[in-house]
Amino acid sequence: MAGTARVATESTARDVPALHVVNLSKRFGGVAAVANLNLTVRRGITHCIIGPNGAGKSTFFDLVTNVQPATSGEVYFFGEPITGLPQYRRAALGIARKFQAPTLFPELTVAENLYMGKVGHLGWTSLLRRRDIPAADDQVGLMLEQLRLAGESGSRAADLSHGQQQWLEIGVALMARPRLLLLDEPTAGMSLRETAATADLLGALTGDTTTVIVEHDLSFVRRIADVITVMHRGESVAEGRPDEIAQNALVRDVYLGRKSL
Amino acid sequence: MTATVLTQIVNGLSLASILILIALGLAVIFGLLGVINLAHADLFMAGMYAVVLAQGVTGNFWFGVLAAPLIVGAIGFVVELGVVRWLRARPLDTLLATLGVGIVIREGVKLLFGAGYRQVANPLPGSIAIGPVAYPIYRLLLIAVTASILAGLAAWLYRTAPGLRLRAMLQDRETAAAYGIDPERASLVAFVVGAALAGLAGALMSPLVTVGPDVGIIYLARAFMVVVVGGVGSLLGLVGGGVIIGGGDTLAGYFLNPTIANAAVLVLAVVILRFRPGGLFR
Numbered sequence: 001m002a003g004t005a006r007v008a009t010e011s012t013a014r015d016v017p018a019l020h021v022v023n024l025s026k027r028f029g030g031v032a033a034v035a036n037l038n039l040t041v042r043r044g045i046t047h048c049i050i051g052p053n054g055a056g057k058s059t060f061f062d063l064v065t066n067v068q069p070a071t072s073g074e075v076y077f078f079g080e081p082i083t084g085l086p087q088y089r090r091a092a093l094g095i096a097r098k099f100q101a102p103t104l105f106p107e108l109t110v111a112e113n114l115y116m117g118k119v120g121h122l123g124w125t126s127l128l129r130r131r132d133i134p135a136a137d138d139q140v141g142l143m144l145e146q147l148r149l150a151g152e153s154g155s156r157a158a159d160l161s162h163g164q165q166q167w168l169e170i171g172v173a174l175m176a177r178p179r180l181l182l183l184d185e186p187t188a189g190m191s192l193r194e195t196a197a198t199a200d201l202l203g204a205l206t207g208d209t210t211t212v213i214v215e216h217d218l219s220f221v222r223r224i225a226d227v228i229t230v231m232h233r234g235e236s237v238a239e240g241r242p243d244e245i246a247q248n249a250l251v252r253d254v255y256l257g258r259k260s261l
Numbered sequence: 262m263t264a265t266v267l268t269q270i271v272n273g274l275s276l277a278s279i280l281i282l283i284a285l286g287l288a289v290i291f292g293l294l295g296v297i298n299l300a301h302a303d304l305f306m307a308g309m310y311a312v313v314l315a316q317g318v319t320g321n322f323w324f325g326v327l328a329a330p331l332i333v334g335a336i337g338f339v340v341e342l343g344v345v346r347w348l349r350a351r352p353l354d355t356l357l358a359t360l361g362v363g364i365v366i367r368e369g370v371k372l373l374f375g376a377g378y379r380q381v382a383n384p385l386p387g388s389i390a391i392g393p394v395a396y397p398i399y400r401l402l403l404i405a406v407t408a409s410i411l412a413g414l415a416a417w418l419y420r421t422a423p424g425l426r427l428r429a430m431l432q433d434r435e436t437a438a439a440y441g442i443d444p445e446r447a448s449l450v451a452f453v454v455g456a457a458l459a460g461l462a463g464a465l466m467s468p469l470v471t472v473g474p475d476v477g478i479i480y481l482a483r484a485f486m487v488v489v490v491g492g493v494g495s496l497l498g499l500v501g502g503g504v505i506i507g508g509g510d511t512l513a514g515y516f517l518n519p520t521i522a523n524a525a526v527l528v529l530a531v532v533i534l535r536f537r538p539g540g541l542f543r
Binding site for chain 2: 097115117
């Protein structure tokens with residue numbers, strides 16, 4: 001009996017989604033940017049959110065990270081309610097976000113930015129006990145290799161190309177070994193070649209980190225997504241595997257304006 | 262003549278050392294909290310009275326130098342938690358509030374110690390003769406102590422994880438919060454450390470001036486000039502700003518006269534700002 005109960009508990013724990021939002025809303029005056037959104041992200045997958053401009057995708061990220069407070073609704077992170085927690089506490093729990101606009105520290109070096117991703121969420125007391133120095137950190141070195149930025153480790157982040165900065169930000173977000181990675185338009189402003197390289201990079205880097213990506217570029221989304229949610233006017237209007245979404249008539253009408261996916 | 266110039270250079274560098282210590286606190290508090298702390302001069306003055314108190318009780322100057330950063334740091338702790346934290350989003354209000362805090366500290370000192378002037382005995386009177394020039398020992402020590410503090414601070418800022426975090430926060434407070442840094446905690450640490458540095462500067466300066474409740478004001482203006490000339494972002498900038506303002510003031514004061522020196526340094530700062538608004542060392 002005891003054994004059965006234990007197995008049941010474990011399977012329940014495995015089924016707890018990485019992120020679960022219930023009736024989440026954000027209103028600006030009379031306008032609802034996010035309206036009664038219900039969304040579940042299973043752990044270990046890459047979940048893409050698509051939708052036209054103004055669909056509420058970035059606002060959704062703001063609510064998950066609490067850059068803006070939700071008007072109403074609940075947010076659960078691995079089953080724990082985190083609705084009222086401030087931004088820095090959520091980061092410490094393991095929610096990492098790459099913003100649409102670059103949020104690197106421009107005057108710090110590439111290696112220092114990565115190191116910030118590793119130690120930023122640690123408390124002051126644990127930092128005082130650390131003896132390692134940023135330049136000689138193994139995890140930083142490995143990430144520099146994976147990002148193909150090893151040669152730029154001492155350059156200021158501001159001196160990197162646009163594409164390199166975007167990759168560095170993804171690397172920074174991953175340095176904290178987050179339990180949930182949120183990427184806001186990781187290919188914005190990239191050339192076709194850079195976009196393709198980003199897809200490869202993400203596949204290799206994220207591994208089984210649960211990743212939620214907001215993106216416009218549909219060919220990119222189809223390459224990397226396990227699940228796609230389509231948002232429209234703050235609501236989720238469709239959800240499924242990439243092939244299901246591609247064949248969904250409603251999605252084609254509402255979102256794509258009859259353009260083929 | 263050469264001997265006089267060399268002596269004046271030591272005097273200028275010792276003033277520069279004090280200004281750098283005051284400016285460090287101002288710059289960190291401004292950089293991290295966006296608050297211009299007008300109480301800083303009075304925290305500096307409180308450091309001097311910490312020495313007056315310690316010397317009165319124990320008879321030992323150096324005990325006062327140790328006590329000053331602790332006492333003034335504690336004042337900073339109370340001021341940040343009790344006043345600054347609640348007003349930070351409103352720049353004009355923080356300006357007025359810190360001005361008010363300064364008045365409270367000044368009047369508090371008058372209540373405890375009286376409005377009269379005090380003299381702190383120089384713990385190391387006398388000079389060292391190097392060749393034909395006699396250098397005051399205490400001033401040399403002052404320069405050495407400041408240089409060690411700056412070297413330690415530089416190593417901490419550029420070689421350790423907490424130092425890196427501080428540099429990151431100075432660049433962008435909001436982004437730092439996205440990295441998991443508690444901005445409230447960081448603000449408290451910055452304010453306490455800034456206050457403690459002002460207290461230490463006051464303690465070290467106390468044997469060289471007549472100690473009174475209003476002694477801080479003149480140094481506040483100069484320390485602001487150091488921040489303006491050196492820029493908020495860099496330690497090296499503050500050192501450069503300190504040497505230019507402190508050295509310029511002392512040398513011009515000696516060879517011309519103190520009033521012209523004050524004016525000249527002010528003009529210099531305005532000229533530098535005109536051509537390098539971000540500071541001379543950006």
